[in-house]
Amino acid sequence: MKSSLRIGTRGSQLALWQARWVQAAITRDQPDITVELVIIKTQGDKILDVPLAQVGGKGLFVKEIEEALLENRIDLAVHSMKDMPAELPAGLVIGAIPARENAHDAFVSVRHAALHDLPDGARLGTSSLRRAAQLKHQRPDLTIVPLRGNLDTRLKKLETTDLDAIVLAAAGLLRLGLGERITRYLNSEEMLPAVGQGALCIETRDDDPRVGPIVVKLDHADTHHAVRAERAFLKRLEGGCQVPIAGHATTDGSRVDLCGLVADVDGRRIIKNTRSGPVEIAEQLGRALAEDLLANGADHILESLQSHG
Structure with missing residues (x-):
């Protein structure tokens, strides 16, 4: 009997393209597995007449899919990495980050x-x-x-x-x-991308011995190091859709170069800096860059945005 996997995904054209890409990659590697897509509507899909910054909350495009994963209604989820909050719910992990598309x-x-x-x-x-x-x-x-x-x-x-x-x-x-x-x-000088932009997130349960080894084969080391640095930066700043935060890392396999910024909403003030170091300390670099920006005034911007939020 063929074993099966259920991938949770949003129903947009792009989300389905991403989920089908993962579906094809898994079946190519393991033809004996049947992989089906389960379409889940998220809060972000339902509220289309209000700017995201006004909707509030984190995980607008992932929460309902993560709930399905925690409740065993799906076996893995495919998201756009830039939709992922800095903190994952207990019991879930990023199982793989495939090679990134153009991040700009x-x-x-x-x-x-x-x-x-x-x-x-x-x-x-x-x-x-x-x-x-x-x-x-x-x-x-x-x-x-x-x-x-x-x-x-x-x-x-x-x-x-x-x-x-x-x-x-x-x-x-x-x-x-x-x-x-x-x-x-x-380019990054004109417009620094969102954290995780261009990358996919394959999310799994952290105690799933069957799915973990299947999806880890889709992981791309350079992309994973870069995104880890970016997400550590985001996590330290506790950013969501309500805050203009950008972060983009590149890596040559041994070093990570990370650029990050925090801006006020009207764009009058932008605080921007860079950090570089070996891939082994990608997350420390992200946190250190966040501390740099906070020390240079990003703390005041974030406080004023959160007090108005």
């Missing part, structure tokens, strides 16, 4: 070639406080328009509403074969 943000416009080409007062759509703060820092004249919905919806809004441009994660566009829609990639 993409500038998408029909009429304009780059951010600096936008006219004064241009309307730019984004669903992210992190992006909005960095955009306002460079271009205080821009009108930032909240943009929710799946990728297709957001791309359509660029064509059907009076938006001059939108900014999205490049990874989603590339995974769905929409790379030709990218007008320009934004």
Whole structure:
């Protein structure tokens, strides 16, 4: 008899692409396993008319899936890593982090070639406080328009509403074969990505002797080291959707280079720094970078945001 695995996933086109990628990788390695997808609707999928920063709470796109995992209704979960809160529920672990797609943000416009080409007062759509703060820092004249919905919806809004441009994660566009829609990639100087952006998270129960060894084969060491550094940085800052926090690490296999920032919501003040060190201390680097930013004034920004939250 063939054994089976159930993967929990959101139902968006991108989430299904990610879950099917994991499904295919497992069946390629172990053809005797039947892998099925279980679609679970999360709170973040249900609330589409309010910016995420106003919804509040952490884990808007993962909580219901994690509950299914804890209750044995699924055997593993596939998430976008940037949706993962810094702290996991007791009993769950990150079983694997596959090789990362492009981690950067993409500038998408029909009429304009780059951010600096936008006219004064241009309307730019984004669903992210992190992006909005960095955009306002460079271009205080821009009108930032909240943009929710799946990728297709957001791309359509660029064509059907009076938006001059939108900014999205490049990874989603590339995974769905929409790379030709990218007008320009934004480098880390222009737009530091979200923690975990471009990476997948395969989440499992920590006491599952069957699933753990299956998914660990999908882990990519360099991506894992980089994301560990980023998530340790996020955890120390206790960041969620309500705070403009960005963090991005790269690694050459032996060293990790991590850049992080905290901004106030209007983008007037950005506190940014970098740390580098051996991959063995990736998490210590993340915590140390967070301490650097806190000592340089990020503590005041975070306190004021949390008091207004």
